[in-house]
Amino acid sequence: MVFNSIEYLIFLPLVVLLYYLIPHRYRWFMLLAASCLFYMWFVPKYILILLVTIVIDYSAGLLMERDADSPKKKKTWMVISVVSTLSVLFVFKYLGFVNDNFVKLCQSLGLNVRTSVNLILPIGLSFHTFQSMSYVIEVYRGHQKAERHFGYYALYVMFFPQLVTGPIERPGNLLRQLHEEKRFDGHNLVRGLRLILFGFFIKMVVADNLGACVDAVYEHPEQYNAWSVWLAMVFYSFQIYGDFFGYSTIALGSALLMGYEISDNFRSPYLSKNIGEFWHRWHISLSTWFRDYVYIPMGGSRVKFGRWAYNIMVVFVLSGLWHGANWTFLLWGFAHGLLHILEKVLYKAAGTAEDGRHRFRWCFQLLGMARTFLLVTLFWVFFRATDIGHIKTIFTAAFTQFGEGQPLAVDPKLWAFLALFIVSDFVLKDRRFDRWCDHVPVVLRWLLYAVLVFCTIVFSSVNNFPFIYFQF
Amino acid sequence: MKRLLLSIVAAAAVLVLMNWVYARWFYRADLLTHSDIVEASWQAATDSLELVYLGESSNKTYGYTDTDQRKISEMVAERLPEMRCGDITKEASHAEVYYYLLKNIPKDNDIKTVVVTMNLRSFGANWIYSSLETALQKKLVMIKGYPPLMGRALLAFKAYPIRTKDEWGRLARRSWEKTPLVFPYDFPYKTTADWNRAVAYEGVKDSLGQRDQALTELTAHFIKNYGFQIHDDNPRVRDFDRIVKLAKQRGWRLAFNIMAENTDRAQELVGDDLVFLMRQNVTYLKHRYEAMGVVVIDNLEAVRDRDFIDREWPTEHYYQTGRQTIARNVAEAIKKGDAMK
Secondary structure, eight states: OOTTSHHHHHHHHHHHHHHHHSOHHHHHHHHHHHHHHHHHTTOGGGHHHHHHHHHHHHHHHHHHHHTTTOHHHHHHHHHHHHHHHHHHHIIIIIHHHHHHHHHHHHHHTTOOOOOOOOOOOOTTHHHHHHHHHHHHHHHHHTSSOOOOOHHHHHHHHHOGGGTTTOOOOOTTTHHHHHHSOOOOOHHHHHHHHHHHHHHHIIIIIIIHHHHHHHHHHHHOGGGBOHHHHHHHHHHHHHHHHHHHHHHHHHHHHHHHHTTOOOOOOOSOGGGOSSHHHHHHHSSHHHHHHHIIIIITTTTTTSSOHHHHHHHHHHHHHHHHHHHOSSHHHHHHHHHHHHHHHHHHHHHHHHOOSSSSOOTTHHHHHHHHHHHHHHHHHHHHHHHHSSSHHHHHHHHHHHHHOTTOSBOOOOOHHHHHHHHHHHHHHHHHTTSOHHHHHTTSOHHHHHHHHHHHHHHHHHSSOOSOOOOGGGGO | OHHHHHHHHHHHHHHHHHHHHHHHHTHHHHHHHHOTTHHHHHHHHHTTOSEEEEEOHHHHOOOTTOSOOOOHHHHHHHHOTTSOEEEEEOTTOOHHHHHHHHHTSOSSOOOOEEEEEEOGGGGSHHHHTOTTHHHHHHHHGGGSSOOHHHHHHHHHTTOSOOOOHHHHHHHHHHHHHHSBOOOSSOOSOSBHHHHHHHHHHHOOBOTTSOBOHHHHHHHHHHHHHHOOOOOTTOHHHHHHHHHHHHHHHHTOEEEEEEOOOOHHHHHHHTOHHHHHHHHHHHHHHHHHHHTTTOEEEEOTTTSOGGGBSOSSSOOOOBOHHHHHHHHHHHHHHHHHOOOOO
């Protein structure tokens, strides 16, 4: 089930209503059943894969706690669990990619190898695999008690608001809250509805309408002039942000209706002054996952420069690969890692006026934002392109087709919505929409609700743009 | 509690206001953008038509060798000079689309007679689960009669079946697997799927006794398109029933025009069994709708093989002789028929 569907508009109120009607001790079951239904709406049989992961990691948690006195045994259970979970991810997400490259390599060596792997990637596999792994690692580290109740553990992995595209929750936050008895709170309900409304607007009005322009150019870049290709690149930056931010906001709102506070995934990422800051503001739950479970165990920044640079590259390349089994994602991660290292080197050599007490600090900050946005936009080309050849075609068109090709036709309304999105990012910087609304006078607030509802209904794209992160 | 009630009332008032704003300034443009087929329904009233012919591609497809390239509806109009005739034609349409097109004809109209194309294939799984359905259903969302803003909201939230070609195909295959074929005599296959598999396995032989793949595929297409039995729970039957009800409400005379199918080719490729099913289905439709007072025009075998344009796929696309035959039958039925009043 997708959030921006009529099915979800029926499903969510029913679940929330049932949630508050039934006693706390039965709520886990109802939420688990609802989450199963939500997931099975896509391809029912894939729930079995999810079940396998859940059973493995649930058992590993219990076994690690049983063998807490034996570090060796405890580590063995952790390794078995992580390897099993990653194997599932590997088979469904990476086996086809590895096989294709192996076949190409063999053919380039003159060997006649013909094998093919055609497995459909279960929706949200990367997300719930990482969420499940975070539980196992936290139990191994002793930060989290093993969950004895299978239902609660399954619900932690499958909680429908964040099941398919995150935020990737930690057991310390979500699992703990699932055990708490939540009482009906009108304010939470209002805040949740605000977030859902704002998420719908960003996804359906901004991101999806931008998507139509982006798709037109990315499908036939040779037909458009260079300015249009640049415009499409900029539009894609906002499309992917609106799409993912919109989804995360609806997820946050849906959970909040039942009293659950799940993690923020974005904090105005395009207002970042450098790439390091960007990664503190973009897809925060994934960045922190890599930070806590890959980067810091490798030594983090408390190592010599060479080792640090290596750590950064590993994390970013893995992050790229996490997104998809394609050289384009690997290149995207590599580019971000490289830029991160370069920025560190340059800042170290020249210092920066962005954060100091320089008289024109604001000017440097603005320049920093523009530079970061431009670089991130260029890197999104790697992310959006279908293959390396496509990346080349896009960049060739962007840098050579001046004065040739057709201009991209953009509906004036789209400019207005984009402007609204950018302004909202400035206004909301480091604040969430639901909390910001608390400080808006009641008449203005209702006017804002009405405008958002009206725009979401009347100006949303009628074309079907699945959430971009569904494919991961 | 008082505050909650006030909020609900305020929200309802805002929604009513928004609906008015939308209907006043945006609705018409949205209809013409997202449900453009409705324009033909409005036009039928504007043009003061007395007879409306609803059809799909069979109405307007002609052969390149045709000297007369007119639509079937135009040929009908020629034979009924005393009536102002017009058509509403939309490719791949079926009874559900016709129902909503008719429903959207403004109440203030001069229509007396409605002729609705009844395409036998449209009752089968191959059409019910056609990959064209997503686009068709999307076009219907806003003309289903909801308040304007709600119609647009349903479109925004994709209240229509979004399926890929593969997913539609799976549904059709499931239907062929699950729906039993019941013959009044011994028949070796229990379902359409069994029948299709047997043909695909055995293959159709050419004059040299070799497997002819193209002919085998065509035979399979015929089985999948006509190898079914219509029952009361068929979604198209329900749609045609709704059309009958609507016509009664509006006081229209109603005629269902069962299109000609290539029974010659069906006989040649598959044999008596398939032609039996085709005839059985037509008999069912005639009995059902004549009992409701509808004039049912049976053209099933009115057009011979040589007058069918498409050779590699079963369609209802006819050369001019075929279209003229259908038009003649429709016009005669209208003239003499005491269609439902």
